[in-house]
Amino acid sequence: MLKILVFLLISLCCTCLIGCGAPDDSENGPVKKFNLSARQHGNEYMQDFDSDTATVVHRIKTRGIKGSLGRTFNDKNDLQLTAASAIGINPVHSLNDAYNIKLPIRKIATCEDFFLDSLTHSMPYLVPKAANLLHDIGKAFSDTILSRGGRKCQIIVTSVLRTDNTINRLKRRNVNATTSSCHMFGTTFDISWLRFHHCDSTYIMHTGDLKNILAEVLYEMRKQGRCYVKYERKQSCFHITTR
Numbered sequence: 001m002l003k004i005l006v007f008l009l010i011s012l013c014c015t016c017l018i019g020c021g022a023p024d025d026s027e028n029g030p031v032k033k034f035n036l037s038a039r040q041h042g043n044e045y046m047q048d049f050d051s052d053t054a055t056v057v058h059r060i061k062t063r064g065i066k067g068s069l070g071r072t073f074n075d076k077n078d079l080q081l082t083a084a085s086a087i088g089i090n091p092v093h094s095l096n097d098a099y100n101i102k103l104p105i106r107k108i109a110t111c112e113d114f115f116l117d118s119l120t121h122s123m124p125y126l127v128p129k130a131a132n133l134l135h136d137i138g139k140a141f142s143d144t145i146l147s148r149g150g151r152k153c154q155i156i157v158t159s160v161l162r163t164d165n166t167i168n169r170l171k172r173r174n175v176n177a178t179t180s181s182c183h184m185f186g187t188t189f190d191i192s193w194l195r196f197h198h199c200d201s202t203y204i205m206h207t208g209d210l211k212n213i214l215a216e217v218l219y220e221m222r223k224q225g226r227c228y229v230k231y232e233r234k235q236s237c238f239h240i241t242t243r
Helices: 002-018 077-087 095-099 128-147 164-171 207-223
Strands: 048-050 055-058 114-116 153-159 188-192 227-232 237-242
Touching: 077 227, 077 237, 114 128, 128 153, 128 188, 128 207, 128 237, 207 227, 207 237
Parallel strands: 114 153
Antiparallel strands: 048 055, 153 188, 188 237, 227 237
């Protein structure tokens, strides 16, 4: 009987130790498989080392978001679509139609606040309110990293304005693409949570930390009533619509 009690006690301790680790890769934890440990010395994080690439990976303090990102940022498409149609442009069929838009629309490009990815299924245009939101998100993201001892880093915008033609092409490779897309109104953009643009290529920061800092910024913007946000797991992005 004593041996059984000892065995159960050891098993319980092992289970508790295993369950006390960092968050897993699916949500708030690291999103890239670095051979790292989040070691902290005093108030500062120490450097970690990626043995696969022989690169020092710098840790940045994060506040974290209560609950998983999927549950926290879960504004449905119908909700975002209503907001997009209320303040956006009329959907266009092709690039030629986009040039004839009468409502104010702004072309965006890589700048101090964000890095624009190579767009294969969208065009770099947003209504002014959405463009301002994007600039504010990018600036807040970079400023937060600098204030916590990191180096200049930018969000990467992966999708912007879509037309009927680009959506039809996208549906061939992405079964989740929908014809009722908020991207058609110039109010919506996607920001990657898997890739970031390190302005100093010699100073690489941990992808999981950058993802969580971006989540902090979006949480505040959403709290202020400026946008709706959907955490897209398969597409590795935050899907954001201006309000």
